[in-house]
Amino acid sequence: MKKLKIASIPGDGIGKEVVPAAIDVLHTVAELHGGLTFEFTDFPYSCEYYLEHGVMMPEDGMKRLSDFDSIFLGAVGDANLVPDHISLWGLLIKIRREFEQTINVRPAKQLPGIQSPLVNPNDFDIMVVRENSEGEYSSVGGRIYRGEDEIAIQNNVFSRKATERAMRFAFDLASKRKGRVTSATKSNGIVYSMPFWDEVFKDVAESYPNVKTDQQHIDALAAFFVTNPSRFDVVVASNLFGDILSDIGAGIMGSIGVAPAGNINVNGKYPSMFEPVHGSAPDIIGKGIANPVGQIWTAKMLLDHHGEEEMGQVLLDVIEETTKNRIITSDLGGSHSTQDVTNEIINRLKAKA
Structure with missing residues (x-):
C-alpha cells in the first residue's frame, strides 16, 4: 500500500x-x-x-x-x-x-463548457514552465537617498544552473506531450540577461533533437496567447515572464x-x-x-x-x-x-x- x-x-x-x-x-x-x-x-x-x-x-x-x-x-x-x-x-x-x-508549472487548457473570452480559442492546451528561484524576483538590490534623489535598484539574477534546469524540465515535459518548446525572451531590449537566456536555450535544445523549438519576444508572445494560443505546447520562461504568461493563460481559460x-x-x-x-x-x-x-x-x-x-x-x-x-x-x-x-x-x- x-x-x-x-x-x-x-x-x-x-x-x-x-x-x-x-x-x-x-x-x-x-x-x-x-x-x-x-x-x-x-x-x-x-x-x-x-x-x-x-x-x-x-x-x-x-x-x-x-x-x-x-x-x-x-x-x-x-x-x-x-x-x-x-x-x-x-x-x-x-x-x-x-x-x-x-520550477513552477502552470497549465492553461480550454475546459469544455467554460466560455473563454476568446472568440476562437481552438482547444488550446499550454504548459508554462517558469524558472522559480531567481531572475527578476531576486532579492538583490536596495534603496538609497530620499526625496527627489531617491533610487531603487533591483538586480535580475540569471545563473546558468537555474536557467538550464528550467529549460531541461520544459524539454522533458514537451517530450511527453506534443514535442514543442517555445522560449520567452526579450533579447532585443534587455542587454545581458536575455541574450544569455537565448544562448542557454540553444545549448539545451541540442540535447533534444526530436523536440521542435522556437523563441518569441515576451510582448509578442503575450499577444499570441490571446490571438492564437493553440499554436503553443510548452512555454519556458523566466520568473517574471512566466508569472505574467501563466496569468494570461488563466484569463483565457475563462476564470x-x-x-x-x-x-x-x-x-x-x-x-x-x-x-x-x-x-x-x-x-x-x-x-x-x-x-x-x-x-x-x-x-x-x-x-x-x-x-x-x-x-x-x-x-x-x-x-x-x-x-x-x-x-x-x-x-x-x-x-x-x-x-x-x-x-x-x-x-x-x-x-x-
Whole structure:
C-alpha cells in the first residue's frame, strides 16, 4: 500500500473552503485506486496566525513541513489584515525558496463548457514552465537617498544552473506531450540577461533533437496567447515572464478560479508544493461559491508528481465532464455552489469504479 503524507495549509480566505473539498476528492481517488492512501496533516499558517503570533509560521515551521511528501496549499494573503510583502515572504515564497522549489508549472487548457473570452480559442492546451528561484524576483538590490534623489535598484539574477534546469524540465515535459518548446525572451531590449537566456536555450535544445523549438519576444508572445494560443505546447520562461504568461493563460481559460500550479523540487531533498492560482478572494469568503476546480486540478498535478499519472488523468477527465455539463460556480456563469461542484466530481469518480 502506497501512503502519501501531505501537509495541508488551507491558509487564508477561500483556501479554507476549497482545500477540504479537494482533500475529499483525493480520498475518493485513493479509495478507487486501491493501492494508495493519503494522510493529511493540517497547519494553521496564515494571516490570522500572523495576527496572533507575529509570524506567518513558527520558527520550526519549515522543519515540520520537511517531513512530508508534498505540501497542499490553498491561498496566502489578506491585505486587510497583513501587508502582502509580509504574508507572501513569510510563507509562500519562504517555502518556495528554502525548499528549493526551483520550477513552477502552470497549465492553461480550454475546459469544455467554460466560455473563454476568446472568440476562437481552438482547444488550446499550454504548459508554462517558469524558472522559480531567481531572475527578476531576486532579492538583490536596495534603496538609497530620499526625496527627489531617491533610487531603487533591483538586480535580475540569471545563473546558468537555474536557467538550464528550467529549460531541461520544459524539454522533458514537451517530450511527453506534443514535442514543442517555445522560449520567452526579450533579447532585443534587455542587454545581458536575455541574450544569455537565448544562448542557454540553444545549448539545451541540442540535447533534444526530436523536440521542435522556437523563441518569441515576451510582448509578442503575450499577444499570441490571446490571438492564437493553440499554436503553443510548452512555454519556458523566466520568473517574471512566466508569472505574467501563466496569468494570461488563466484569463483565457475563462476564470482564474480554475487555474492550478505546482512548485517543484527537482532534487528530491524537500517536498514540492501544489497550489491553485486564484488567491484568497476575500470578497467571496463564506458565501459557498468559491470555485473548487483550481484546487482539485492542483490535486491532479500532485498525483502526477507522485507517479500516479493514470489516476491524475482520470481526475482531469472527470473535471472536464463536470464543466461540460455546466456544473460550475458563478465566476464561470453558473449557479452551483462549491459543494455542488465537489459532489459532482466525487460522484463521477465513483461511477468510474
